[in-house]
Amino acid sequence: MSHVSAGARPAEKASTGSREGRLRHWLTAYGFLLPALLLFVFFEFFSLLYNVYMGFHDWSGFGDPRYVGLDNYKYLANDELFWEALQHNVIFMIVALGVMAVLSLFIALLLDSGMPGAGIFRGLMFLPVIVPTVVVGLAWTRVYSTQGGLLNQSLGALGLDSWQNNWLGNPDLALPAVLVVWVWRHLGYGVVMFSAGLLSIPDDLKEAAALDGASQRQTVIHIIVPLMRPVIFIVALWFTIYAFKVFTLVFIMTGGGPYGATEVLNTYLYENVFRYFDLGLGSAIANIGILILIVFAAIRGLFKPGVEY
Amino acid sequence: MRWKELPLWFKVAAYVLMLILAFMTLAPFMYFISLSLSKYSDTYNIFLLPKGFEWRNYTAAWETVNIGLHYRNSLYVTALALVLNLSAGSMAAYALARFHFPAREPIYNLFLAGLILSSETMLIPLFLNAKEFGMLNRWWTLPIIYATLGLPFTIFVLRAFFETLPGELLDAAAIDGCNPLQTYWHIMLPLSRSSLLTVGLFQFVWFWDEFILAISLITNNKLRTLTAGLGKLYGEYFIDYPVLAAALVMTVIPVLIIYVLTQRQMIRGMTMGALK
Numbered sequence: 073m074s075h076v077s078a079g080a081r082p083a084e085k086a087s088t089g090s091r092e093g094r095l096r097h098w099l100t101a102y103g104f105l106l107p108a109l110l111l112f113v114f115f116e117f118f119s120l121l122y123n124v125y126m127g128f129h130d131w132s133g134f135g136d137p138r139y140v141g142l143d144n145y146k147y148l149a150n151d152e153l154f155w156e157a158l159q160h161n162v163i164f165m166i167v168a169l170g171v172m173a174v175l176s177l178f179i180a181l182l183l184d185s186g187m188p189g190a191g192i193f194r195g196l197m198f199l200p201v202i203v204p205t206v207v208v209g210l211a212w213t214r215v216y217s218t219q220g221g222l223l224n225q226s227l228g229a230l231g232l233d234s235w236q237n238n239w240l241g242n243p244d245l246a247l248p249a250v251l252v253v254w255v256w257r258h259l260g261y262g263v264v265m266f267s268a269g270l271l272s273i274p275d276d277l278k279e280a281a282a283l284d285g286a287s288q289r290q291t292v293i294h295i296i297v298p299l300m301r302p303v304i305f306i307v308a309l310w311f312t313i314y315a316f317k318v319f320t321l322v323f324i325m326t327g328g329g330p331y332g333a334t335e336v337l338n339t340y341l342y343e344n345v346f347r348y349f350d351l352g353l354g355s356a357i358a359n360i361g362i363l364i365l366i367v368f369a370a371i372r373g374l375f376k377p378g379v380e381y
Numbered sequence: 382m383r384w385k386e387l388p389l390w391f392k393v394a395a396y397v398l399m400l401i402l403a404f405m406t407l408a409p410f411m412y413f414i415s416l417s418l419s420k421y422s423d424t425y426n427i428f429l430l431p432k433g434f435e436w437r438n439y440t441a442a443w444e445t446v447n448i449g450l451h452y453r454n455s456l457y458v459t460a461l462a463l464v465l466n467l468s469a470g471s472m473a474a475y476a477l478a479r480f481h482f483p484a485r486e487p488i489y490n491l492f493l494a495g496l497i498l499s500s501e502t503m504l505i506p507l508f509l510n511a512k513e514f515g516m517l518n519r520w521w522t523l524p525i526i527y528a529t530l531g532l533p534f535t536i537f538v539l540r541a542f543f544e545t546l547p548g549e550l551l552d553a554a555a556i557d558g559c560n561p562l563q564t565y566w567h568i569m570l571p572l573s574r575s576s577l578l579t580v581g582l583f584q585f586v587w588f589w590d591e592f593i594l595a596i597s598l599i600t601n602n603k604l605r606t607l608t609a610g611l612g613k614l615y616g617e618y619f620i621d622y623p624v625l626a627a628a629l630v631m632t633v634i635p636v637l638i639i640y641v642l643t644q645r646q647m648i649r650g651m652t653m654g655a656l657k
Contacts (some may be wrong), residue, residue, distance in 0.1 A: 101480035108473035119506035185382035220425030
């Protein structure tokens with residue numbers, strides 16, 4: 073925030089005044105809070121409680137929900153499809169941390185180094201981040217299509233006919249194909265995050281290392297990366313959340329198929345609700361997803377880096 | 382890294398990598414623009430450049446598959462959600478930043494915890510509640526829910542901003558006889574224009590993108606937003622690729638225009654999203 077801060081000094085003199093004045097002050101504050109609080113409590117807080125409640129019930133949407141205790145969770149524990157879906161989310165996470173985060177940090181370092189044309193590259197890389205996911209999914213489905221899709225066409229034109237494939241229809245290739253698109257969509261986010269982080273490192277620190285005779289690689293490893301730790305942490309957490317939130321892209325491109333090869337928690341949840349009308353099971357899946365994210369957020373809280381970025 | 386001191390092979394490799402990435406970024410866009418300008422009969426051999434200019438695809442997308450209708454719905458849902466989100470959010474942020482009252486921090490933390498929830502995980506309760514309270518297929522349902530799901534972020538950013546404003550300003554306003562509502566309206570809001578824009582852009586991208594609630598809570602095609610309309614369209618009967626491509630290009634255009642105009646602010650909003 074660019075504003076010169078005079079500190080968040082309590083400007084509210086009223087709070088130190090008479091009892092009546094204080095009460096008025098409180099009521100005014102609650103008045104300002106009211107619209108947001110009402111919306112939030114009704115749609116988010118109660119929804120969350122409802123989700124927890126529904127996870128212990130069996131309900132098809134008609135009649136009364138039947139209490140079944142932990143049955144939904146026990147069912148999921150033995151449900152192969154569920155574990156497969158969860159495993160796919162974990163693969164998304166591994167790709168996010170192992171490929172996307174590393175690549176975007178490297179790109180950010182390049183763009184920060186004074187590489188000619190860096191501005192153009194940065195602007196370009198961010199472009200996919202703002203394109204609606206549905207559009208990304210539909211466009212890439214066409215790129216992968218077996219009926220005149222760009223990829224197979226290009227392979228054909230290059231004389232690589234044998235490489236042509238049914239990218240989204242082949243159970244071995246569908247997940248990697250979707251992952252490529254997912255990385256395509258989110259890479260730019262990592263790049264701008266790391267770029268912002270690099271800007272906050274003072275130039276003299278980078279210069280000092282150069283005077284010490286440290287090689288560029290050493291500077292990056294021993295000075296820049298440690299200084300970037302807070303940002304790296306945040307990007308890692310963010311990518312992890314993305315990995316467990318993924319839905320639209322898979323839903324549009326493969327619907328979780330072929331044969332569950334790209335099923336993720338949220339597509340599985342959606343199927344249970346809108347195809348099998350098993351709201352209890354769907355809620356249980358959602359609760360597990362929320363729980364996983366809470367754990368990751370808590371881990372972040374435990375290791376919260378000193379610098380808030 | 383300092384570019385000038387890097388070895389030549391590294392520079393060459395870096396450019397090759399960046400050019401490949403730039404090409405991969407642009408190729409799908411170019412392909413779809415070409416596709417949207419092609420005749421149906423050319424669909425199967427289009428690369429990155431169009432063969433001719435079939436503008437008819439655009440009018441067809443607008444009229445026959447009702448992109449125009451979904452466009453209006455999306456604009457309207459997004460605008461309403463933004464107004465609701467920014468007004469409720471900024472008021473709450475003002476209270477949380479500038480007033481002292483019981484349970485202030487717990488309330489703030491409650492909002493913050495909402496950052497973890499997403500429309501996907503909240504699908505079932507939101508759907509069931511909407512059904513229970515007659516909110517399915519209502520024009521106001523999506524704006525209200527989007528605005529609510531966006532509240533944690535808005536409150537988080539605006540509170541941090543409001544806290545940086547000097548207290549003298551508010552004292553002066555009080556001496557001039559401003560009541561808190563007037564202070565909020567005449568002082569806080571005008572001063573936070575830039576923060577509101579940043580937050581608004583972030584929310585805009587998200588509202589324009591939202592899909593799962595848009596297809597679940599609204600099943601009446603007349604009320605469907607763009608993303609929901611496109612998704613359904615494709616799933617059900619649509620195979621005229623040039624027309625679909627035209628529809629996709631038109632969906633992206635508003636975001637693209639706004640991105641070009643406000644690149645800095647938008648990226649700032651996105652990087653602030655990481656504060657979460």
